Amino acid sequence: MNSSLFSRQVAALRRFAGVLLRHPQSALGTALVFFFLFLAIFGSGLAPYPNPNDQRHDVRLSPTLDIGALQLGAHPFGTDRLGRDVYSRVILGAGSIFRIAGLGTVISVLVGSAVGLYMGYRGGWFDELLGRVIDALLAIPALLLALVLVGIIRNLDFEIGSWQAELADNVVLLVIAVLYVPVVARVARSSALDIKTREFVEAAEIRGEPTYYIIFREILPSVIPALVVEASLRFSYAIFLVASLGFLGFGARPPSPDWGLMVNENRGGFYQLTPWALDFPALAIALLVIAVNLMSDGIRRAVQKGN
Amino acid sequence: MLKFLRRRFVFFFFTYLISSLMIFFLLRVLPGDPARVIAGGREATDQQVEQIRSELGLNAPLPQQYVNWLGNFLGGDWGKTIAFRGADNRELIVQRSVNSARLALVALLLSVPLSLVLGIIAGLRENKLPDVIISLLTLSVVSLPEFVTGLFLINIVALGWVRGPLAEALGWWFPSSSAVPANASFYEMLPALWLPAFAATLVLLAYISRLTRAGVIEELKRDYVRTAALKGIPYRSVIVRHVLRNALLPTVTVIAISITWLISGLVVIEYVFGFPGLGSLLIAAIERRDLLLVQSIVMVSVTVILFTNLFADLAYAALNPRIKLG
Numbered sequence: 001m002n003s004s005l006f007s008r009q010v011a012a013l014r015r016f017a018g019v020l021l022r023h024p025q026s027a028l029g030t031a032l033v034f035f036f037l038f039l040a041i042f043g044s045g046l047a048p049y050p051n052p053n054d055q056r057h058d059v060r061l062s063p064t065l066d067i068g069a070l071q072l073g074a075h076p077f078g079t080d081r082l083g084r085d086v087y088s089r090v091i092l093g094a095g096s097i098f099r100i101a102g103l104g105t106v107i108s109v110l111v112g113s114a115v116g117l118y119m120g121y122r123g124g125w126f127d128e129l130l131g132r133v134i135d136a137l138l139a140i141p142a143l144l145l146a147l148v149l150v151g152i153i154r155n156l157d158f159e160i161g162s163w164q165a166e167l168a169d170n171v172v173l174l175v176i177a178v179l180y181v182p183v184v185a186r187v188a189r190s191s192a193l194d195i196k197t198r199e200f201v202e203a204a205e206i207r208g209e210p211t212y213y214i215i216f217r218e219i220l221p222s223v224i225p226a227l228v229v230e231a232s233l234r235f236s237y238a239i240f241l242v243a244s245l246g247f248l249g250f251g252a253r254p255p256s257p258d259w260g261l262m263v264n265e266n267r268g269g270f271y272q273l274t275p276w277a278l279d280f281p282a283l284a285i286a287l288l289v290i291a292v293n294l295m296s297d298g299i300r301r302a303v304q305k306g307n
Numbered sequence: 308m309l310k311f312l313r314r315r316f317v318f319f320f321f322t323y324l325i326s327s328l329m330i331f332f333l334l335r336v337l338p339g340d341p342a343r344v345i346a347g348g349r350e351a352t353d354q355q356v357e358q359i360r361s362e363l364g365l366n367a368p369l370p371q372q373y374v375n376w377l378g379n380f381l382g383g384d385w386g387k388t389i390a391f392r393g394a395d396n397r398e399l400i401v402q403r404s405v406n407s408a409r410l411a412l413v414a415l416l417l418s419v420p421l422s423l424v425l426g427i428i429a430g431l432r433e434n435k436l437p438d439v440i441i442s443l444l445t446l447s448v449v450s451l452p453e454f455v456t457g458l459f460l461i462n463i464v465a466l467g468w469v470r471g472p473l474a475e476a477l478g479w480w481f482p483s484s485s486a487v488p489a490n491a492s493f494y495e496m497l498p499a500l501w502l503p504a505f506a507a508t509l510v511l512l513a514y515i516s517r518l519t520r521a522g523v524i525e526e527l528k529r530d531y532v533r534t535a536a537l538k539g540i541p542y543r544s545v546i547v548r549h550v551l552r553n554a555l556l557p558t559v560t561v562i563a564i565s566i567t568w569l570i571s572g573l574v575v576i577e578y579v580f581g582f583p584g585l586g587s588l589l590i591a592a593i594e595r596r597d598l599l600l601v602q603s604i605v606m607v608s609v610t611v612i613l614f615t616n617l618f619a620d621l622a623y624a625a626l627n628p629r630i631k632l633g
Binding site for chain 1 (some may be wrong): 330512
């Protein structure tokens with residue numbers, strides 16, 4: 001890659017970031033997402049009690065957080081009915097939701113765009129058939145399919161330590177990746193259909209370039225804006241889905257500090273005893289979902305403006 | 308028109324076939340043995356497993372099992388549950404579906420008019436203050452996961468505000484749990500429906516109002532709007548007679564999308580509120596590893612979705628003569 005091309009790309013990225021951050025809503029959303037990302041990466045260093053299941057504290061302590069005095073106190077978000085520090089658990093919970101939703105999105109975008117670009121470029125019966133199958137797959141709501149898949153895979157018993165058991169531990173991640181492949185493929189396909197009639201693709205065909213070269217070096221660069229928008233949208237849906245599955249008891253298992261799970265564990269009668277043990281993780285989910293929505297809305301706007 | 312109808316029906320049957328194949332094989336081909344799971348895992352003896360296997364017809368070749376299962380499903384024989392003391396799957400599912408449909412009906416009656424109004428206001432005042440407020444609200448508060456809004460309604464509204472003097476003066480309140488008997492009548496169920504329906508309404512609001520807003524903005528940019536305005540037709544009647552008439556045509560599609568969304572959204576809402584609908588039945592069926600019941604529930608959901616989409620497409624084509632039918 002020569003230097004002028006590189007600097008052009010840096011300039012494009014800077015323009016993109018400029019448009020994204022100009023809107024106060026999307027700037028706020030992006031900032032919040034990066035804040036949560038920071039928690040996800042450095043959470044174990046930031047949490048006062050790095051072990052989420054540390055039970056050495058008094059049970060059901062009210063939050064000591066004092067926003068007026070800017071003081072955190074010993075247990076900013078209180079302790080739950082088992083004597084675990086809610087503040088530490090909320091911080092430590094950021095890691096799993098980002099890892100599952102993020103990796104799931106990355107896998108689905110990579111696989112989905114490869115499949116979709118090939119479908120669009122190749123066309124013909126192959127495209128027609130796979131397109132119909134994708135339409136049929138999308139007729140089943142994602143949450144229903146996720147529930148069924150997670151429920152079944154988790155109930156199979158594998159040898160402890162085998163690769164299947166390893167896979168079953170990451171079942172939500174895999175399910176998200178699998179569920180979103182057809183969605184991404186559909187977007188990539190329609191973009192590829194549009195691009196493949198351009199002259200530079202025809203020129204590459206006449207030069208006799210191989211298919212993978214045409215797809216990845218000629219078509220892919222023009223499709224990236226559409227894929228970026230789709231990826232950010234997928235990420236926001238993935239966060240939503242991970243939180244919902246965790247809440248329904250189909251995500252992380254107790255006692256892991258998963259936000260959705262914490263909300264579920266502290267609802268009903270327990271809410272009267274320790275409302276803060278539900279309110280703070282629910283607030284974290286709400287903030288993250290709103291932030292990701294605002295950011296992906298901003299990304300869509302910035303990409304549309306860039307074109 | 309005939310060609311359109313034919314293509315639409317072919318697509319309908321193809322989709323139905325593919326999704327039924329997928330539902331069947333996902334639940335049968337995945338590693339692990341359903342018969343052993345039902346018999347009780349590793350502790351079960353081979354003899355017990357074998358007995359369950361032959362009872363469920365699991366010894367036949369897979370394609371034959373699929374044909375048997377689909378034939379039984381379409382013929383109305385959905386088998387007996389394992390999870391619910393041998394009740395008939397079909398009776399159970401029909402009863403729960405009726406309950407979910409009641410909830411969905413209340414949610415649609417609340418959300419469709421409200422979100423159309425909000426969407427039209429936002430669209431007519433694009434990028435002005437009302438639009439910014441409505442867009443920000445639909446992007447943030449109402450796009451929260453259903454369980455967050457649901458728990459907010461239970462913990463704050465049902466347990467907090469509604470017991471106050473205002474509610475007592477009015478003589479009504481919202482129960483914090485919707486765990487009514489599954490066979491209650493619509494009238495008996497109604498008090499328990501408001502809060503879950505309101506939780507669903509909040510999420511639907513975001514969906515429908517954003518689509519309506521986009522439709523209104525698009526129509527306002529058309530040439531005929533300018534022509535009508537230049538002819539001296541009052542703004543109000545340009546909007547009412549021309550813009551809204553065209554902009555609201557896709558509402559049919561919107562309602563179809565809402566019903567599709569409701570099918571998965573209600574799973575979470577019913578679980579949060581403890582409402583005896585199809586969604587909470589699905590979760591119970593998965594937790595108790597009742598494969599046949601799970602398959603039937605998912606098939607029923609897919610059937611409802613496909614029929615809704617088919618109906619929406621046909622209604623849209625019938626209402627909009629400009630659509631090329633071919």
